[in-house]
Structures are given as C-alpha cells and as structure tokens.
Amino acid sequence: MVCHKMIMTSLKKTYGTRKLKKLLNVYYxxxxxxxxxxxxxxxVDSVGYEALEEIVGLCNQIAGDHGGRTAVTLLEESPELIDRLLMYGDKVLVLNVYALCSQIAQYGEGTAIRLLGQSPELTARVGYEGLEKIAGLCSQVAKEDSFVATRLLGLSPELIDRVGYDGLEKVAGLCTQVATDRRFIAALLDMTPGLLDKVGIDLLEKVAELCSQVAGYSSRTAVRLLGQSPELIDRVGYDVLEKVVGLCSQVAQEDSFVAARLLEMSPELIEKVSPDCLANLAELCCLVNRDDSFIAARVFDGSPELISRLHRYGDTELVTNVYGLCSQVARDYNWRTAVRLLGMSPDIIERLLRYGDKELVLNVYGLCSQVARYSVRAAVSLLEQSPDLIGRASYEGLEKVAYKASEIARVKGEDKATSFVRGESSEYADFFEAITEGLELKRVRPVLLHYLNALLGYRIEIVEAQGAATTDGERIFLPVRIKEFEDEDRNFILYKVMATHEEAHLEYGSFDFELMRVQDVVSRIKGKYGEPRKTTCDN
Structure with missing residues (x-):
C-alpha cells in the first residue's frame, strides 16, 4: 500500500515536472x-497546474519582457509571494491578484511589480476589494506619472494605517496635482507620513500646494520648505507662511534666485520681521542682483545679524522702516548707495539714541522717507546728517530742514536740495541760524577757554560732545548747544557750571589715582599711627 502510494506520487511528480518543463520551454x-x-x-500542489500556467503567462505580461530578467525574477519570487497570499484566500485570490497587476502593467511596469510585491500586506489590511481600489487609484496616477504611482504604492500600507483609504486617495490626488517636479514629488511622498503626524491631512494639502508653487522656480527650496513647514506653522501660523510664499512667488517672476534665497532664510527671519520687511529685502536684493550677484548674496547673508542688531535698538517696525528706506533708495536712485546706507544704519541709530528713544529713530526714518518722494539723494544726506542736526537744532530743527529740502527739490531740483542738506549752499547758514534755539558752544568756546586756562594754569582743549558734559583727563567735552533756558545769559552760566565741574576733576586729581599705590599709602599710615586696635567686634 505504501509502495503503491510512493509510486503514484513519483508518477505524479514526473508528469507535473514534464508539463512544467513544456510550459517553460516556450520562454526559457x-x-x-x-x-x-x-x-x-x-x-503545482498549492494552486494546480492550470493556475500556475496562468501565473507564468501573467508574470511575462507584467514584466513586458517575455523570457527576460524581470520576468525570471518575478517567477523566482512567486512561490513565497503566493504562500503569503494563500494566507488570506485560495488560488482564486492568487489569480485575481496577478491578473490585476497585469492590467496595471499597461500604465507602468514598475507600478505593477510594486503592487504585486505589496499585495499580501495590502490584502491583509483592506482585503481584495480594497486592493482593487488601490490598484485603480494608482493606475490613474500612473497615467500621469508611473514613477509617482510606484512611490505611492510603496507608501500605501503606512498611509492606510494613518489616514485610511480616503486619506490615501487625497494624497494620490495631491501628487497628481503637483506632479511637475519629480524631486519635489519624491520628497513629498517620503515626508508625507511624518507630515501627516504633525499637521494632518487637511493642512498637508494646503502646505503641499504652497510648496508646489515654490517648486516651479526651485525644487531644492520647495523640498526644504516642505520639511520645515510644521515648525514654521507652529511658530507663526499658516497664514503668515502663506503670505511669505506668495511674496516669494511674486519675486520669482522677476528673480528666482532672490525668491529661493529669501525662502531659505525665512525660518531664521520669519519671527523677527514683518512680511512688509521681507518684501523690502526682496526688492533690494532683486535690484542688486541685476548687476552683482555676489553683493546680493552678501546682503542676504548679512541680514540675520543686521536685523538682530536693529532689534536691540527697537522693534519690528524699526527694522521694516530701515529696509523700507533702503529699498526706496535702491529703486529710485541706485543700489550701491542703498547697500551702503543699510550697513551704516546701526551706527546712525546709535547716534540718534543719544538724543531720544526709539520713537525719535522711527520719526527720523519716516521723515527721510517723506523727503525721498522729492529727492532720494537729499533724503540719504538728511539721514546721514540727522544726529548732528538734532544735536544742534533738536528734532524740530531737523523737521524744518527736511521740509525746506523738499521745497527746494520741487522748485530747484535734486542737486540744490542735496547741497542744502549737506550745508554746502549759501542759504543754509542763514536758514539754520534762524531755526536753532539756545546757545551754541562755538560762540562761547573762546571765553570758556580763557576761564578754564586761568583756573588750571595750563591750556586745555574744549571738544564738542554728542551727549552730556564729561572729561577724559586731557580734554573737556561740552554739549554742542544748550537750550535749557530762553535767556541766553542763563544758558551761558550753565555752560560755565558744566565746564567748572569737569575742570575740578582735573584740578583735584580725579585721574591721578593709581590702584598700585594704595598699598604704599596704607604702609605709610601704619608707620605713622601704628596697627589698628582690635575690638570685641573683631573677635
């Protein structure tokens, strides 16, 4: 009986092997x-010869290269794949899966092969009906781009776990909409699981649409923005991110380099500046980049540090005003002057803050922007001269100079207005004398010098100070102008008091003290008076 069974098994294997050889002889x-x-x-035992015959034919159809390397690989991997499929059904399921993949092959061999490889896992998650839906979805994507469809299939089990079939459908639709740049699409698909965890499917759709705009002029920047988007949204919200991307898309129409560079820097700047400031920076760099890309890159690279410095003197409004005036200068005059003015801004602001607070600085920049409507050159000169003008004539005097310069620019032209602001025109001296108040140091310096020389017994220099009266041990610094009193004599007395106070530091040796001599003085005191007596408190 056993022998008979063995003989039948052997005959069956021989017969099956012969039929299989005949089947494969056609291709190999x-x-x-x-x-x-x-x-x-x-x-042959697990699915039967007829099913195996069909599977061999389908593998050749899927591979598209009858007898080629791809078909051989598919056949070599089929036993393991079929064993896994049989865990979820019978040979009907197996044949259906292979037939389904054969249909998909007409849109892309890679998509069909990936679907076949993923089929056991997907069947376990969503069943054969779900697999059919996924296959249909990917075949639609494959009509546009088989590369995208293949990548999507590779991610589909993970995406189904996170967002279900409906979410997978949304991701597929998203890829179809933005499938213009393969580098960006590949990054989008790779990042999708992580992005879904951070922002959800609805916000992902919005972010992907934004980044697809960027991919139109820089796929590298789009990929970076995609990865940074959750953090940026957490920091400033989606609406601000949308504004920044919209701005850069507009800039890209003129200069894609500037647009991409601005977006790359946005994570560093987005919390420190307003969208208007970014627009001003973009305009400035576009104008610079037309002539010199190296300097444009330097302006970009230096902006984070410069903006941080400006924030120490004021807030976002100040930063916006500084870049706004510089972009105006670049647009209406020339970019080299604008870049120079941008670099000078911290120094100018520091000098202005000696006479007031950030409100004064904002007012000065606003005043210069008004003058720039009539003469940009005059506005630049006014800003450069503003600390000295305020020191001599107060902010009200600066306003009068600005209004007069604007009037001259309208009537006589830009050159005349610029000369006036710089103090080079004949009418400047009379005008400035008429607007200033108080007593100017240069008028009383000779008298004060005689007075101080008499007190000290030697000649001393009086220097104009940008702030309060002081001395460095060799010179005396006094304010350029004193206007504490309406009466000129009383202002002179105040000058004299300030000068006398500083002179006393010199006369009585404030600057003669040397720390190294302290020990010598202590020793001399002990030698004359002895050691100090100890008290109960010392114990």
Missing amino acids: EGEIHDNLVSELYPL
Whole structure:
C-alpha cells in the first residue's frame, strides 16, 4: 500500500515536472529553465497546474519582457509571494491578484511589480476589494506619472494605517496635482507620513500646494520648505507662511534666485520681521542682483545679524522702516548707495539714541522717507546728517530742514536740495541760524577757554560732545548747544557750571589715582599711627 502510494506520487511528480518543463520551454532554456522548474514545481500542489500556467503567462505580461530578467525574477519570487497570499484566500485570490497587476502593467511596469510585491500586506489590511481600489487609484496616477504611482504604492500600507483609504486617495490626488517636479514629488511622498503626524491631512494639502508653487522656480527650496513647514506653522501660523510664499512667488517672476534665497532664510527671519520687511529685502536684493550677484548674496547673508542688531535698538517696525528706506533708495536712485546706507544704519541709530528713544529713530526714518518722494539723494544726506542736526537744532530743527529740502527739490531740483542738506549752499547758514534755539558752544568756546586756562594754569582743549558734559583727563567735552533756558545769559552760566565741574576733576586729581599705590599709602599710615586696635567686634 505504501509502495503503491510512493509510486503514484513519483508518477505524479514526473508528469507535473514534464508539463512544467513544456510550459517553460516556450520562454526559457538552459540553467534558467531548470532552476525555474525546480522552484515553481511546489506551486503545482498549492494552486494546480492550470493556475500556475496562468501565473507564468501573467508574470511575462507584467514584466513586458517575455523570457527576460524581470520576468525570471518575478517567477523566482512567486512561490513565497503566493504562500503569503494563500494566507488570506485560495488560488482564486492568487489569480485575481496577478491578473490585476497585469492590467496595471499597461500604465507602468514598475507600478505593477510594486503592487504585486505589496499585495499580501495590502490584502491583509483592506482585503481584495480594497486592493482593487488601490490598484485603480494608482493606475490613474500612473497615467500621469508611473514613477509617482510606484512611490505611492510603496507608501500605501503606512498611509492606510494613518489616514485610511480616503486619506490615501487625497494624497494620490495631491501628487497628481503637483506632479511637475519629480524631486519635489519624491520628497513629498517620503515626508508625507511624518507630515501627516504633525499637521494632518487637511493642512498637508494646503502646505503641499504652497510648496508646489515654490517648486516651479526651485525644487531644492520647495523640498526644504516642505520639511520645515510644521515648525514654521507652529511658530507663526499658516497664514503668515502663506503670505511669505506668495511674496516669494511674486519675486520669482522677476528673480528666482532672490525668491529661493529669501525662502531659505525665512525660518531664521520669519519671527523677527514683518512680511512688509521681507518684501523690502526682496526688492533690494532683486535690484542688486541685476548687476552683482555676489553683493546680493552678501546682503542676504548679512541680514540675520543686521536685523538682530536693529532689534536691540527697537522693534519690528524699526527694522521694516530701515529696509523700507533702503529699498526706496535702491529703486529710485541706485543700489550701491542703498547697500551702503543699510550697513551704516546701526551706527546712525546709535547716534540718534543719544538724543531720544526709539520713537525719535522711527520719526527720523519716516521723515527721510517723506523727503525721498522729492529727492532720494537729499533724503540719504538728511539721514546721514540727522544726529548732528538734532544735536544742534533738536528734532524740530531737523523737521524744518527736511521740509525746506523738499521745497527746494520741487522748485530747484535734486542737486540744490542735496547741497542744502549737506550745508554746502549759501542759504543754509542763514536758514539754520534762524531755526536753532539756545546757545551754541562755538560762540562761547573762546571765553570758556580763557576761564578754564586761568583756573588750571595750563591750556586745555574744549571738544564738542554728542551727549552730556564729561572729561577724559586731557580734554573737556561740552554739549554742542544748550537750550535749557530762553535767556541766553542763563544758558551761558550753565555752560560755565558744566565746564567748572569737569575742570575740578582735573584740578583735584580725579585721574591721578593709581590702584598700585594704595598699598604704599596704607604702609605709610601704619608707620605713622601704628596697627589698628582690635575690638570685641573683631573677635
């Protein structure tokens, strides 16, 4: 009985092997043929010869290269794949899966092969009906781009776990909409699981649409923005991010380099500046980049540090005003002057803050922007001269100079207005004398010098100070102008008091003290008076 069973099994294997050889002879020969016969024979028992015959034909259809390397690989991997599929159904399921992949192959061989490889896992998650839906979805994507469809299939089990089939459908639709740049699409698909965890499917759709705009002029920047978007949204919200991307898309129409560079820097700047300030920076760099890309890059690279310095003197409004005036200068005059003025801004602001607070600085920049409507050159000169003008004539005097310069620019032209602001015109001296108040140091310096020389017994220099009266031990610094009193004599007395106070530091040796001599003085005191007596408190 046992012997009979063994004989029947042997005959069956011989018969099955012969039929399988005949089947494979159509496509293969030699060692490949023999190896396939050996590897595929177990499938005769699990799914039957007829099913195996159909599977061999479908593998060749899927591979699209009958007898080629891809078809051989598919056949070699089929036993394991079929064993896994049989965990979720019978040979009908197996044949259906292979037939389904064969249909998909007309849109892309890679998509069909990936679907076949993923089929056991997807069947376990969503069943055969779900697999059919995924196949249909990916075939639609494959019509546009088989590369995208193949990548999507690779991610589909993970995406289904996170957002279900509906979410997968949304991601597929998203990829179809933005499938213009493969580098960006590949990054989008790779990042999608992580982005879904951070922002959810609805916000992901919005972010992907934004980044696809950027991919139109810089795929590298789009990929970076995509990865940074959750952090940026957490920091400033989606609406601000949308404004920044919209701005850069507009800039890209003129200069894609500036647009991409601005977006790359946005994570560093986005919390420190307003969208208007970014627009001003973009305009300035576009104008610079037309002539010199190296300097444009330097302006970009230096902006984070410069903006941080400006924030120490004021707030976002100040930063916006500084870049706004500089972009205006670049647009209406020339970019080299604008870049120079931008670099000078911290120094000018520091000098202005000696006479007031950030409100004064904002007012000065606003005043210069008004003058720039009539003469940009005059506005630049006014800003450069503003600390000295305020020191001599107060902010009200600066306003009068600005209004007069604007009037001259309208009537006589830009050159005349610029000369007036610089103090080079004949009418400047009379005008400035008429607007200033108080007593100017240069008028009383000779008298004060005689007075101080008499007190000290030697000549001393009086220097104009930008702030309060002081001395460095060799010179005395006094304010350029004193206007504490309406009466000129009383202002002179105040000058004299300030000068006398500083002179006393020199006369009585405030600057003669040397720390190294302290020990010598202590020793001399002890030698004359002895050691100090100890008290109960010392114990």
